[in-house]
Amino acid sequence: MRPRRYFTRARPQKMPLELETLPKEETIYDQIIARGVSRREFLSFCAWMGACIGVQASGIAQVIQALETKKRIPVIWLHFQECTCCSESFLRSSHPIVADILLDKISLDYTETLMAASGHQAEQSLQDTMAKYKGEYLLCIEGSVPLAEDGVYCCIGGKTAKGIAEEVAEHAKAIIAWGNCACSGCVQAAKPNPTQAMPIKKIIAGKPIINVQGCPPIAEVMAGVLVHLLTFDTIPELDNLGRPKAFYSRRVHDTCYRRPNYDAGLFVESFDDENARKGYCLYKVGCKGPTTYNSCGTIRWNGGVSFPIQSGHPCIGCSESNFWDNGPFYQRLPSFPGFGIEATADTVGVAALGVAAAGVAAHAVMTNVRKRHEIGEQPGENAEKADAADAASRGNNPNS
Amino acid sequence: MNASHDYQRVYVWQLPVRLFHQINALCITVLCVTGWLISHPPGFLNAGEASSGYWFGTNRFIHFAAGYVLLANFLVRIYWSFVGNKYSNWRNFLPLTMAQIRQCRDVLLVDILQVRSKPVHALGHNAVAYFTYAGTGLLTVFQIVSGFALYAPTSRAWFPRLFTWVTPLFGSEQNLRLFHYDAMWLFILFVVVHVYLVVYHDYVEGHGVLSSIIGGWKFMEKRTVAAPDATGISGLPARKAPAVPGTKTHPTRP
Ligand code: HEM
Ligand code: SF4
Ligand code: SF4
Numbered sequence: 001m002r003p004r005r006y007f008t009r010a011r012p013q014k015m016p017l018e019l020e021t022l023p024k025e026e027t028i029y030d031q032i033i034a035r036g037v038s039r040r041e042f043l044s045f046c047a048w049m050g051a052c053i054g055v056q057a058s059g060i061a062q063v064i065q066a067l068e069t070k071k072r073i074p075v076i077w078l079h080f081q082e083c084t085c086c087s088e089s090f091l092r093s094s095h096p097i098v099a100d101i102l103l104d105k106i107s108l109d110y111t112e113t114l115m116a117a118s119g120h121q122a123e124q125s126l127q128d129t130m131a132k133y134k135g136e137y138l139l140c141i142e143g144s145v146p147l148a149e150d151g152v153y154c155c156i157g158g159k160t161a162k163g164i165a166e167e168v169a170e171h172a173k174a175i176i177a178w179g180n181c182a183c184s185g186c187v188q189a190a191k192p193n194p195t196q197a198m199p200i201k202k203i204i205a206g207k208p209i210i211n212v213q214g215c216p217p218i219a220e221v222m223a224g225v226l227v228h229l230l231t232f233d234t235i236p237e238l239d240n241l242g243r244p245k246a247f248y249s250r251r252v253h254d255t256c257y258r259r260p261n262y263d264a265g266l267f268v269e270s271f272d273d274e275n276a277r278k279g280y281c282l283y284k285v286g287c288k289g290p291t292t293y294n295s296c297g298t299i300r301w302n303g304g305v306s307f308p309i310q311s312g313h314p315c316i317g318c319s320e321s322n323f324w325d326n327g328p329f330y331q332r333l334p335s336f337p338g339f340g341i342e343a344t345a346d347t348v349g350v351a352a353l354g355v356a357a358a359g360v361a362a363h364a365v366m367t368n369v370r371k372r373h374e375i376g377e378q379p380g381e382n383a384e385k386a387d388a389a390d391a392a393s394r395g396n397n398p399n400s
Numbered sequence: 401m402n403a404s405h406d407y408q409r410v411y412v413w414q415l416p417v418r419l420f421h422q423i424n425a426l427c428i429t430v431l432c433v434t435g436w437l438i439s440h441p442p443g444f445l446n447a448g449e450a451s452s453g454y455w456f457g458t459n460r461f462i463h464f465a466a467g468y469v470l471l472a473n474f475l476v477r478i479y480w481s482f483v484g485n486k487y488s489n490w491r492n493f494l495p496l497t498m499a500q501i502r503q504c505r506d507v508l509l510v511d512i513l514q515v516r517s518k519p520v521h522a523l524g525h526n527a528v529a530y531f532t533y534a535g536t537g538l539l540t541v542f543q544i545v546s547g548f549a550l551y552a553p554t555s556r557a558w559f560p561r562l563f564t565w566v567t568p569l570f571g572s573e574q575n576l577r578l579f580h581y582d583a584m585w586l587f588i589l590f591v592v593v594h595v596y597l598v599v600y601h602d603y604v605e606g607h608g609v610l611s612s613i614i615g616g617w618k619f620m621e622k623r624t625v626a627a628p629d630a631t632g633i634s635g636l637p638a639r640k641a642p643a644v645p646g647t648k649t650h651p652t653r654p
Binding site: 240241251254260261262263264265266267269275280283284288291317320321322323326327332333334345348349352353356357359360363364366367370371374375384385387 | 442444
């Protein structure tokens, strides 16, 4: 526990020592402090989150106040077709308040991955939470929902993912779709999508859905969305794909520190060349940064340590819909659809150009042979001859 | 020599049409070249520091600027198709009459397959050409719409922002880029065939088609100018040609 002199404001009412006497519905702040976090750490967390969600400096007081006074929000976190990388990302956030406090220990009422209960007990706790917090709980969904064969490809406790999603969504206050699976289907929805995996927005209508994109999303982004919901009690401003604008309004390309190399036309040609060592732009080895909207260039990963491009790997566009179908990761543009997986637009284009050139050449030869009499003749002469021939043939054969 | 072989100068392509053509050709060339470079930037190994150059940025700037010029020029041509002479009128570009369809068939037999030799009379373009240009017009519209949609996220100007609805229709920006890229190939194919056919007509028919886009004049035998199917819109019989307000025939420059 940190010494009290770091406290910027006297808070006489609830000190960690009074832990045992806390009322049941304590505020988030109470619980954070009860977990042994100092007020200083708490404030720095609030300032950091405020910066992440894009509030002005004055708005940070609002964040602090919300966390100090608001009760925890009940959260149900469902897992469908997914790899749990979103949970992983979230839990591995560098800041203890994020994973340890905000969700794991305080707010999570039901999640298959982290809860102690299992089997019937687990299902019971889901029903209990839904009944107790009807209309109040936040529903977080990780994973896509398969529709093929009546949804048998993902069943939990004998119910299909679709059934569960619909049931739990009905009385949810809002829905957060975590990661690419829940937002756009990710790898299981890639062509040919054998299980007919669907994103949450295609399954549930009539509820606000926040798409927190990425494979996985950045932990700070996930926490930022939760803090926004807590602080403002409103859905954050979303882009046209339902992603919170605070995190997804800028392209990786626009916040990429390699951008000056792009503008100067300095590109890595292959991963082991001199240009790669010099840190040139990864555009030509397939970087999807120019078409990808995410915060990797600013917030970065693992507590701001690095992000893929900084580590020398092109962006694969993991926060965009259908990024698995957008062509090979190390190729700039997708392959040409319908022409086999290896055909790029250029192969098709060059082939078409070849056909056109051959056609033109053949036609030029034919013209010189078949129209040899016309060429150089007085204009109109040929038309007259044709008319005469017409008349003659009509005379000879009235039916033609 | 028969009198019908006499040439007559016919003023076909008015100045705005010729200017449109030249600017359009220049824009498409610039857009194809800069677009190609955007897609396939040449590689320089060990070329120095980023602070020493900006050529890729400049290349993209030229692409976007040429995109605006292409659009403005295209709009002028649309306007002119309502006020210009009958050869530039919008009706030519739509299959409105049976006569146009018949002319398409004739052009196919005479010029493409060359199984018939009686030439098709057309003072403007022939019907096949008009329809092809309608297709290129659509291609241009597509390229403008997709281009400005790609441009929107990088621009604060209001105009590109009008196109933000386009990207979701294509699933992702990446996909839209592919379509924008593929359309470039269609332009390249068009240019190859277009240039060839103009040379072909100039060579075979001797009407001076090639120079007509510079000066506006074609050289036509009087017989053709007088022929009923050569005076109306894209070779319609003159009587049945729909009245086009504000248009005049220009047998000779007024
Ligand atoms: C004849 C018309 C045009 C052609 C042939 C053409 C061609 C191209 C090509 C080949 C690319 C590269 C695509 C890629 O590899 O990802 C491109 C990119 C692009 N074009 Fe065009 N384009 C045309 C018109 C336009 C217009 C009218 C605009 C509107 C401003 C435009 C805006 C763009 C933008 C914003 C990009 C992406 C550039 C980047 O992110 O660096 N294009 N174009
Ligand atoms: S590495 Fe990728 S995101 Fe960065 S400047 Fe190059 S293309 Fe853009
Ligand atoms: S750099 Fe691109 S692929 Fe990598 S995590 Fe960020 S958005 Fe996803």
